[in-house]
Amino acid sequence: MANVMECRHLWKTYKQHIVAVKDVSMQIGKGEIKLIFGPSGSGKSTFLRCMAMLTLPDKGDIFLGDECLTKPGVDLNKARARIGFVFQHICLFRHLTALGNVELALRRVLKFPKEVARERALQALREVKMEEWAHHYPAQLSGGQQQRVGIARALARNPDIILLDEPTSALDPELIGEVIDTLRDLATKGATMLIVSHEMPFAREVADEMIFYDEGKIVETGPPEHFFKNPHSERARKFLTRLIKKTQREQNA
């Protein structure tokens, strides 16, 4: 199976001493869903931002399909246009309506004519069930609705892969469900996704592989069942136990 995205021996250091990404290698194939989880401050977000070349890695290579993004002289804007990115803090453009947010890259990056861009943007909003809110500004939407627009914005260009950085962790608990539903829809449609998330029931349901990430490194990988039944590393076991307890508490509450 051809890899949609791959990284080899990736390194990223902040301020000379905080190593967020330590020699990380991974690949993700077409239609695969991989889910990264791990303690906060372990460098998961930095890793994901490196993969999207939003933060430039210090060392190592990133491949999008056959193209190496870390070579000098690569048109990064063109590469980023093929990667969808969903932010933890949503980061919608506040001066544009939901439709404007989704339309912007279609018009200015892919250079679609106005009508085509509009049609495609509306279709993306339909996929996240936000079509009727198309003409509202982000400030007029709830957090969950905003994040669904964020997802529509990321997928409207038909990217090769969608990277999601804790898409539900900034939302109120009662708004998480609608976003998870949207992601589940995407999964069933065969989208390739790399997700940083702590939504364990969701992970169990859709992830092909889970990746436990700690202190800038991939500590352990495996299918969800492996993690829920018998993780090898002590750190993963402890972290998961805590996480599952928390999830149960929330579900009982």
Add this chain to the structure above:
Amino acid sequence: MLDVFQQLQLMLGGVSTTLAISILSLFFGFIIGLPLAFIRSYEKSLGFLVDVFEKVFRGVPELVLMLMFYFGFGLFVPFPFGNAFFTAVFVLSLRSAANQSQIFRGAIRGVGEEQMVAGSSLGLSRWQSIVRVMIPQVFIFSTPGLGSEYALLVKDSAYAFVLGVIEIMKVTDMIRAATYDPVTPYLASAFLYILLTFPIATYLDAWGSRKKKKLGL
């Protein structure tokens, strides 16, 4: 002697000159100040040059700058600094550019780096992100500052009086000299200045606040 009708006619001319100086300076200040703010925010290597420019034009009194450019440089470079109106607009534009650069820099920080990152994540170039994402929001963020900058320019345009530009202050002086009335002309000009500054500055502020509330900025 000047009759009332002549006085009014003179005053009207003064008002239009004052407005011309203020609006042209605000416009050129915007054209220069906005790029400066982005350079200062995003190109750290050139940022210090912007800093020096800001310090000079915010630190030296307008009166000193105007006299220096008009009588000093005007002597050696009669065109364009021999023209009083041009020199007044020139100095006030640069002063305003320095002020507006600061206003916009604050706004850029207020809009936030994340918006630029979101732009890049879609494949927009830096330039496209600045034009399509940042500037519209920066402008809304800056409206109160721009309103007071406009008011400041209207007031500071009075310095053009010393270069002989026939604006409100100069007309006031002419009328005072012709009528021997040292009170009414000043009161009239004070009233005119308030009329020129207050409504526009207030309107800009209100428009910006409304917009900000709507967009959650």
